Amino acid sequence: MNKRDLEQQLRELGSKDAGKVPDIIRRRQEEVYAALETFPMQERSHRKKAACVVSRVRRILLTAAAVLIVTIGGLLGGAAVSPTIAAALQSVPLIGSLFKLAADDLGLQTLEERGLVDVVEASATHDGITLRIPELVYDGTRLSMVVTRDGEKLSGSILDQISTGNGTKPKYPKGAIHSFEAQIDGRPISRQNNGWNMGFKAKPTSDPNTAIYELTSHSVTKQLTSELPDAFTLTIQVGLEGVEEQFMLELPVRKHQAKVMSTIQKSREWRGHKLTLSEIQFTPITTQVLLSVVSDDQEWQRRLWFELWDDSGNVLGVIGGYGAHETGRAGELRYNVLFERMAKAPSSIKLKAFLPEMEHSSSSSGSFKLNERGEVIKNYINELEITVPVDQAEIQKLYEISSETRGDDKP
Amino acid sequence: MQQTMVQEVKRAQQGDREAFIQLLRRLEPELYRLAKSIVGRDEDCADALQETTLKAYKGIAGLRKTAYFKTWLIRILINECNQVLRMRKRTVAMAELPEQIRTGSKEEDVVNSRQLDLREAVENLDESLRLVVHLFYYQDLSIKHIASVLDLSEGAVRARLHRARGVLAKQVNEIGKGRVAYE
Secondary structure: OOHHHHHHHHHHHHHHOOOOOOHHHHHHHHHHHHHHHOOOOOOHHHHHHHHHHHHHHHHHHHHOOOOOHHHHHHHHHHHOOOHHHHHHHHHOOOOOOHHHHOOOOHHHHOOOOOOOOEEEEEEEEEOOEEEEEEEEEEOOOEEEEEEEEEOOOOOOOOOOOEOOOOOOOOEOOOOOEEEEEEEEOOEEOOOOOOOOOEEEEEEEOOOOOEEEEEEEEOOOOOOHHHHOOOEEEEEEEEEEOOOOOOEEEEEEEEOOOOOEEEEEEEEEEEOOEEEEEEEEEEOOOEEEEEEEEEOOOHHHHHHOEEEEEOOOOOEOOEEEEEEEEOOOOOOEEEEEEEEEOOOOOOOEEEEEEEEEOEOOOOOOOOOEOEOOOOOEOEEEOHHHOEEEEOOHHHHHHHHOOOOOOOHHHOO | OOHHHHHHHHHHHOOOHHHHHHHHHHHHHHHHHHHHHHHOOHHHHHHHHHHHHHHHHHHHHHOOOHHHHHHHHHHHHHHHHHHHHHHHHHOOOOOOOOOOOOOOOHHHHOOOHHHHHHHHHHHHOOHHHHHHHHHHHHOOOOHHHHHHHHOOOHHHHHHHHHHHHHHHHHHHHHHHHHHHHHO
């Protein structure tokens, strides 16, 4: 083949597949475009401001719960450890499961008494600091694990970090976790290498040496169970500030089978905004809700948040959530939100929508305005309230599950 | 760069998000092919493209020469792909899942076998040569722009292209001969 032939063929080759893009690329690109649409694009003259907005888009889209992580995080942050629980826990020496430290999370707090906790007792020691993951639980909606450290001359909390501002990386005090990576059967759950739609989130507890790390779905359509095998090996690599070597821990994980699913599809409309409750899933530990908000007003849509109430008027603690705009569904924001389990099986549950008041009323992100008791001020929208009956008997059975009766122990 | 693209870049720089999205949508196939040639797996291509989109969104207002938009975008993409490769090196070897095989139409299936050989030969080139071939023949970038993207002199780009053509011609001829002999 001479040079001219070769050049011609190379150019033909270049144009031949020019229009083909696999579905995965199209889908992922549409996700990015949709996320861009929720933020104002700044003009040349406002370049500095634009960079700030985009870094938030990026953080939202690529590292954690999309679109509404700011709101979800803010609401969680306030509720992470209530002073009452913290005081109660500090006054009583803790015996048994460290999951009891999980604030606003009845499912985790009562794991041990119902025999649902998996004791793994993995640990590693470097430079006089021992990092342990004593126990974990995976119920199909989330994988929660206790991460605790023990060593001398440690100050502050295991999750402490000092923000240095201006988008630079935070600094960490000695002994604080600065990196946390995980692999499932050898496949990393990192953004660059995954195929997984999931991610870890760390939550503080009232014990400064203990945190709870939780793996949840980062998808509004896919359940964790559709991506993870029923049993697998989880490898965790943790970096602690001031310790050169990484702490490597291997954990056997198995799913607790039992769950009750209610498919609901109930909607309410108000002033052109539509809220749909699509699905509720109950496990002995978690209550998972899939819902969506359709609105032309994206600022309003992003501010709207939810509570789940049982039939006795108790509000369930929020464990975490993921929200995203989906390809081809302009104006629709879908959510996958995890709440704690209920104290007893309800006959119905209620989804309440509210707009939290912001410190700067015109802003859809930033700090929430608090009342004199330090609580977020919520403006409920009664017209969007959805009450649905649920299968009380089945949920009751589920809540009574203990290690003797749970499905996954049966041959 | 086409006049319409220059106008879209200008609109995007003035805050027109739709113009930015349109630009990116149109360039997706080319960007995908380039990413695919560097990182291989579609999942990784998707990551690299997403990051590139976000970085471009962040940086477009600061782009001084609108005519360099595509070159600039490709440069971001190559950096992101390299980042993916660096991350991959740091991870433990793992079982690869086979990617879904694309089933095309019958017309698509009847592909000129010689082009298949050539395509394979291009993908088998060393990365430094492969990238230059992609940018020059598939992305239609000028030598000057490729030099800018890869931080090379124009002479070095020409030399790589020359070497790549030599390797390709040799390989394709050998494959061709082999097939004739085998058949």
